[in-house]
Amino acid sequence: VAQYSAGPADWDALEEALLRADLGVSMTTHILEAVRKRGLDVNAQTAAEVCREEILKVLPPAGPPPMPLPDRPSVVLVVGVNGTGKTTSSAKLARWFTSGGFGCLLVAADTFRAAAIEQLEAWGKRLDIEVLKGQYGGDSAALCFDAWNSAHRRKIPYLICDTAGRLHTKSNLMQELSKVKRTIGKHDPTAPRECLLVVDATTGSNAIVQAKEFHEAVGLTGIILTKLDGSGKGGAAVAIQHELGIPTRFIGTGEKPEDFAAFDRDTFVNTIL
Amino acid sequence: MFSRLSDKLQDVFKDLRGHGRISEKNITDALRDVRMALLDADVHFQVAKDFIARVKDKAMGEEVLRSVTPGQQIVKIFHDELTTLLGGDAAPLNLTKPARILVVGLNGAGKTTSSAKLARLLKSQGRAPQLIACDLHRPAAIAQLATLAEQVGVPVYQPQAGETDVLKVGREAVAWCDQTPGDVQIYDTAGRQDLDEPLIEELRRLKEFLQPQEILIVCDAATGQQAVNVAEKFHAALGLTGIILTKLDGDARGGAALSLREVTKQPIKFAGVGEKIEQFEQFYPDRLAGRILGM
Numbered sequence: 005v006a007q008y009s010a011g012p013a014d015w016d017a018l019e020e021a022l023l024r025a026d027l028g029v030s031m032t033t034h035i036l037e038a039v040r041k042r043g044l045d046v047n048a049q050t051a052a053e054v055c056r057e058e059i060l061k062v063l064p065p066a067g068p069p070p071m072p073l074p075d076r077p078s079v080v081l082v083v084g085v086n087g088t089g090k091t092t093s094s095a096k097l098a099r100w101f102t103s104g105g106f107g108c109l110l111v112a113a114d115t116f117r118a119a120a121i122e123q124l125e126a127w128g129k130r131l132d133i134e135v136l137k138g139q140y141g142g143d144s145a146a147l148c149f150d151a152w153n154s155a156h157r158r159k160i161p162y163l164i165c166d167t168a169g170r171l172h173t174k175s176n177l178m179q180e181l182s183k184v185k186r187t188i189g190k191h192d193p194t195a196p197r198e199c200l201l202v203v204d205a206t207t208g209s210n211a212i213v214q215a216k217e218f219h220e221a222v223g224l225t226g227i228i229l230t231k232l233d234g235s236g237k238g239g240a241a242v243a244i245q246h247e248l249g250i251p252t253r254f255i256g257t258g259e260k261p262e263d264f265a266a267f268d269r270d271t272f273v274n275t276i277l
Numbered sequence: 278m279f280s281r282l283s284d285k286l287q288d289v290f291k292d293l294r295g296h297g298r299i300s301e302k303n304i305t306d307a308l309r310d311v312r313m314a315l316l317d318a319d320v321h322f323q324v325a326k327d328f329i330a331r332v333k334d335k336a337m338g339e340e341v342l343r344s345v346t347p348g349q350q351i352v353k354i355f356h357d358e359l360t361t362l363l364g365g366d367a368a369p370l371n372l373t374k375p376a377r378i379l380v381v382g383l384n385g386a387g388k389t390t391s392s393a394k395l396a397r398l399l400k401s402q403g404r405a406p407q408l409i410a411c412d413l414h415r416p417a418a419i420a421q422l423a424t425l426a427e428q429v430g431v432p433v434y435q436p437q438a439g440e441t442d443v444l445k446v447g448r449e450a451v452a453w454c455d456q457t458p459g460d461v462q463i464y465d466t467a468g469r470q471d472l473d474e475p476l477i478e479e480l481r482r483l484k485e486f487l488q489p490q491e492i493l494i495v496c497d498a499a500t501g502q503q504a505v506n507v508a509e510k511f512h513a514a515l516g517l518t519g520i521i522l523t524k525l526d527g528d529a530r531g532g533a534a535l536s537l538r539e540v541t542k543q544p545i546k547f548a549g550v551g552e553k554i555e556q557f558e559q560f561y562p563d564r565l566a567g568r569i570l571g572m
């Protein structure tokens with residue numbers, strides 16, 4: 005009886021909330037369908053809660069962080085389109101590892117963008133983490149290959165490669181990225197251990213296209229969702245998980261090194277609805 | 278050219294040919310599809326809604342209803358409305374003295390790159406631009422602008438390393454500009470989120486001091502629904518005079534541009550179409566209109 009007295013769910017409002025969070029048209033439709041199918045237990049009072057539950061069904065619980073391997077460095081390749089926060093997130097991730105007590109090397113594998121090397125070096129200095137660099141215009145695959153050797157020889161467990169921003173539509177640049185991956189794989193066929201796509205939470209539907217293309221080029225193992233301190237909610241991450249099965253692993257919530265955390269699906273869903 | 282959406286609409290209207298008439302309901306149904314297409318293109322929820330209402334108004338005219346190709350007609354109304362909304366002819370920059378241009382926007386949108394690109398464009402038009410680095414925040418932001426300035430071959434003001442007071446930099450830069458040959462000043466600022474009140478306030482104070490003729494917001498073409506909040510916030514704080522839309526070399530549909538236009542009523546003046554310094558052009562509204570509609 006209580007269910008009926010609460011009145012029917014406001015579907016338009018729900019749709020609006022999901023679309024506004026950038027879940028995208030098809031993800032929004034999918035979630036609302038799922039909620040509607042639940043029929044009578046959805047009313048004005050419970051609609052948002054049921055909707056949250058349906059989104060949670062899409063998002064898997066957090067996996068364990070990658071523990072160091074006994075015999076070789078774990079390579080993390082950080083990729084994405086221009087300006088999403090790759091360099092910043094690479095530095096934050098390095099700090100995440102070192103503050104967990106593990107050694108980490110950063111590789112300035114963006115040899116293209118103006119002052120990209122200086123930017124990562126500045127981060128290295130600030131965090132007291134070593135940065136390996138090459139020359140502007142140099143071959144980033146060769147640089148990462150050498151960096152692996154260095155990390156291996158010195159028994160440093162983590163190697164984070166900050167790559168140049170590139171739009172997924174540029175096939176030559178995407179091939180260059182595949183080459184970086186292949187080259188690291190010459191040392192260790194299981195490397196890189198992680199390929200993380202950095203996605204700006206402000207991005208709309210294009211985020212899914214980005215994920216699709218980068219996934220095809222390097223095989224993504226996760227997403228770093230940045231700039232969640234802005235008003236963007238990063239709802240595209242739900243669609244990326246649903247369509248491509250790529251989980252969000254970390255979030256960026258500011259420009260400071262500590263503005264970084266493991267992805268927590270409950271917190272995330274609560275900011276969407 | 279009008280393929281994708283037009284096909285969709287033609288489908289909707291196909292059945293009706295036999296009956297020789299189309300009704301208000303047919304149009305409403307078709308516009309529902311169009312609404313989805315707009316949302317798919319990252320046009321803001323409310324902006325899309327209002328827009329559809331306006332198009333519907335026009336589409337209900339007798340001429341469309343009686344036309345043999347109502348679908349095509351509606352698409353045309355749509356395209357025209359969208360182009361109007363995105364702005365007609367490109368608006369030139371106001372470069373009356375002292376010709377200061379303040380470049381603002383979210384983190385990573387493309388401000389520094391666009392500042393240098395704009396300097397290059399103005400230089401090629403016979404002006405003598407000066408670049409001023411006001412991003413004291415991001416690591417190596419000053420070095421980035423200085424590198425690009427060198428590529429373009431224009432003078433650049435670089436604050437001391439470790440400087441944190443943007444207003445002080447503004448004062449010193451203005452003095453530097455007076456001493457350095459040049460007739461347009463382009464100020465590159467730090468990226469900031471719209472919710473970051475202290476940083477927005479800092480920008481407002483810089484604007485108050487500089488009294489720039491142009492305040493351009495740089496926006497990534499792939500921006501989603503947040504574009505409305507961003508535009509509202511920056512516009513309220515600064516009074517924007519124009520928009521630079523970046524990364525149009527990708528395949529983002531660019532619907533955020535509509536939100537920026539709706540909120541600020543200011544023209545989109547330039548488009549970034551690549552990472553290279555010369556990949557920057559005047560903005561063409563009709564091209565973006567087609568892209569938003571998926572045509």
Ligand SMILES: Nc1nc2c(ncn2[C@@H]2O[C@H](COP(=O)(O)OP(=O)(O)OP(=O)(O)O)[C@@H](O)[C@H]2O)c(=O)[nH]1
Binds near residue numbers: 086087470
């Ligand atoms: N507010 C906020 N800003 C961020 C966050 N992550 C990165 N940024 C900012 O976003 C901007 C771009 O960050 P970068 O790390 O340079 O991005 P990138 O992907 O390496 O850029 P490219 O190498 O040029 O493609 C900088 O101003 C960063 O400080 C975040 O979580 N929140």
Ligand SMILES: Nc1nc2c(ncn2[C@@H]2O[C@H](COP(=O)(O)OP(=O)(O)OP(=O)(O)O)[C@@H](O)[C@H]2O)c(=O)[nH]1
Binds near residue numbers: 117171386525
């Ligand atoms: N493909 C493409 N990349 C662009 C375009 N404009 C800028 N970029 C790239 O976007 C990234 C960010 O550009 P920046 O100029 O550093 O952005 P920003 O707004 O100054 O960043 P912050 O100062 O950190 O807020 C860089 O990798 C640029 O090369 C464009 O039109 N197309």
Ligand SMILES: [K+]
Binds near residue numbers: 205233234
């Ligand atoms: K947010």
Ligand SMILES: [Mg+2]
Binds near residue numbers: 092168
């Ligand atoms: Mg970078």
Ligand SMILES: [Mg+2]
Binds near residue numbers: 388389465468
């Ligand atoms: Mg910048």
